[in-house]
Amino acid sequence: MTRRRRAPFVAGNWKMNLGLREAADLSRKIVEARASVPEATLVLIPPYTALAAVAGAIAGSDVGLGAQDLYWEKQGAFTGEVSGPMLRDAGCGYVLVGHSERRQLFGETDETVGRKTRAALESGLTPIVCVGEVLEERDAGRALERIDAQLAKGLGGLSKGDLSCIVIAYEPVWAIGTGRTATPVQAEEVHAHIRQWIADSYGNEAAACAIILYGGSVKPANSYPLFRENDIDGFLVGGASLDAGGFIGIVGEALRAHREEK
Numbered sequence: 001m002t003r004r005r006r007a008p009f010v011a012g013n014w015k016m017n018l019g020l021r022e023a024a025d026l027s028r029k030i031v032e033a034r035a036s037v038p039e040a041t042l043v044l045i046p047p048y049t050a051l052a053a054v055a056g057a058i059a060g061s062d063v064g065l066g067a068q069d070l071y072w073e074k075q076g077a078f079t080g081e082v083s084g085p086m087l088r089d090a091g092c093g094y095v096l097v098g099h100s101e102r103r104q105l106f107g108e109t110d111e112t113v114g115r116k117t118r119a120a121l122e123s124g125l126t127p128i129v130c131v132g133e134v135l136e137e138r139d140a141g142r143a144l145e146r147i148d149a150q151l152a153k154g155l156g157g158l159s160k161g162d163l164s165c166i167v168i169a170y171e172p173v174w175a176i177g178t179g180r181t182a183t184p185v186q187a188e189e190v191h192a193h194i195r196q197w198i199a200d201s202y203g204n205e206a207a208a209c210a211i212i213l214y215g216g217s218v219k220p221a222n223s224y225p226l227f228r229e230n231d232i233d234g235f236l237v238g239g240a241s242l243d244a245g246g247f248i249g250i251v252g253e254a255l256r257a258h259r260e261e262k
């Protein structure tokens with residue numbers, strides 16, 4: 001499929017890390033360094049407790065804010081949960097849905113991912129829907145089959161109208177926090193498959209518009225070759241996003257690949 005490549009989209013998932021002062025400091029450093037990577041889209045995804053501090057630190061910049069999860073109901077007796085409208089109120093434009101840690105540690109299923117994706121879109125948030133196979137599935141040659149199932153349910157039976165520009169993060173579970181990255185060829189195979197799946201389900205326009213991120217031990221040293229692949233539009237970064245130099249280094253290397261393509 002021919003499409004114009006856009007500049008990298010890079011989101012930092014801070015997971016359950018950083019207190020208020022550290023979160024604000026890191027955000028300020030990223031806002032300062034943002035001038036060196038002006039074309040890229042940057043999104044910071046702190047824990048809920050730091051959303052307000054990060055929103056304050058990035059105010060006036062074009063760095064985006066996201067949350068790590070949401071609940072599908074808007075309000076009510078759901079102790080411990082946070083809804084889409086609440087995240088909008090807190091300044092979020094994005095929300096992760098179905099991160100593998102939510103799936104593996106907190107019982108998230110493809111069905112709940114679908115409900116959350118719909119709830120995010122209804123609240124005006126852009127969901128970053130995470131998919132990815134575990135090592136046994138890859139070794140058994142069932143990675144693409146698993147991704148298809150996650151997409152079918154994770155996009156929650158959305159209609160063409162519901163879906164404009166979706167963000168999908170392909171994160172092979174065996175590469176998250178392990179230091180082991182998918183090779184550019186391995187990642188591109190799945191990214192191209194995801195884009196084709198979107199084309200088959202939602203049409204070529206949706207597929208061309210979709211932003212498909214790679215996640216799994218991304219660092220400055222591997223972002224350049226990964227971003228050179230046709231269907232890798234950016235990254236969802238965990239560990240390396242906790243350091244401003246590492247995060248901006250990843251963006252800078254992807255941008256270098258993007259500029260070379262022009």
Ligand code: PEP
Pocket residue numbers: 013171175176177178179215216217218236237238239240
């Ligand atoms: C993630 O948690 O989404 C992730 C990709 O983590 P890491 O970069 O640390 O592998």
